Amino acid sequence: MPTEHFQRRVLVVDDEPIILQTMSAILEGEGFSVRVASDGFAALIALRDAEPDIIISDLRMPGMSGFEFLSIVRRRFPHIPVIAISGEYIMEKMPPGLLMDVFFQKGGYTPAELFLTIRNLIEESPIRPHPPKLDKAPLWIPRREAGYIVAACTECLRSFPVDDSSTDTELRTAECPSCSTTVKYMVDSAVLKMLEQRKNRLP
Numbered sequence: 550m551p552t553e554h555f556q557r558r559v560l561v562v563d564d565e566p567i568i569l570q571t572m573s574a575i576l577e578g579e580g581f582s583v584r585v586a587s588d589g590f591a592a593l594i595a596l597r598d599a600e601p602d603i604i605i606s607d608l609r610m611p612g613m614s615g616f617e618f619l620s621i622v623r624r625r626f627p628h629i630p631v632i633a634i635s636g637e638y639i640m641e642k643m644p645p646g647l648l649m650d651v652f653f654q655k656g657g658y659t660p661a662e663l664f665l666t667i668r669n670l671i672e673e674s675p676i677r678p679h680p681p682k683l684d685k686a687p688l689w690i691p692r693r694e695a696g697y698i699v700a701a702c703t704e705c706l707r708s709f710p711v712d713d714s715s716t717d718t719e720l721r722t723a724e725c726p727s728c729s730t731t732v733k734y735m736v737d738s739a740v741l742k743m744l745e746q747r748k749n750r751l752p
């Protein structure tokens with residue numbers, strides 16, 4: 550087992566218990582200290598408790614999606630590097646570094662690649678450009694069934710309705726009507742797709 554001066558802490562967020570178990574086993578076997586959370590809410594509680602050196606998160610989870618969780622992480626903990634792992638999301642339209650530093654397709658990487666990526670990201674983290682990253686982090690808005698979406702201004706915290714005409718996973722901007730702050734946001738396209746399918750099933 551590799552030894553280090555102090556154990557690097559990894560927070561793993563996934564709704565599937567088997568993935569949490571597997572990840573914990575391989576990361577602990579490599580000498581990392583691992584904490585797990587089964588969704589975004591649990592992960593935020595874990596973050597309040599103790600900050601990890603790195604976060605590994607699934608993107609599709611019930612309750613708070615990985616996108617929502619990571620957009621909060623980027624705004625509140627911009628210094629913590631993030632690896633996202635998912636089988637479903639295609640990241641091509643998302644600007645690199647926005648919500649995650651590295652994206653792994655589920656089943657598309659080896660443990661050795663994961664360990665190397667973790668070590669590289671942790672080494673880089675003290676020299677990460679904090680303020681620009683903080684500025685770039687968008688709101689992540691899951692679209693509910695209400696037929697409209699609401700953004701909360703990152704400055705004055707007031708809510709206001711925003712455009713939801715596009716079904717793409719793309720970064721959009723809106724100006725807060727109360728304080729004129731430009732708010733960047735994204736809408737969960739997976740939720741849109743799910744609604745679309747549900748609509749098609751109606752008689």
Ligand SMILES: [Zn+2]
Binds near residue numbers: 702703727
């Ligand atoms: Zn505002």
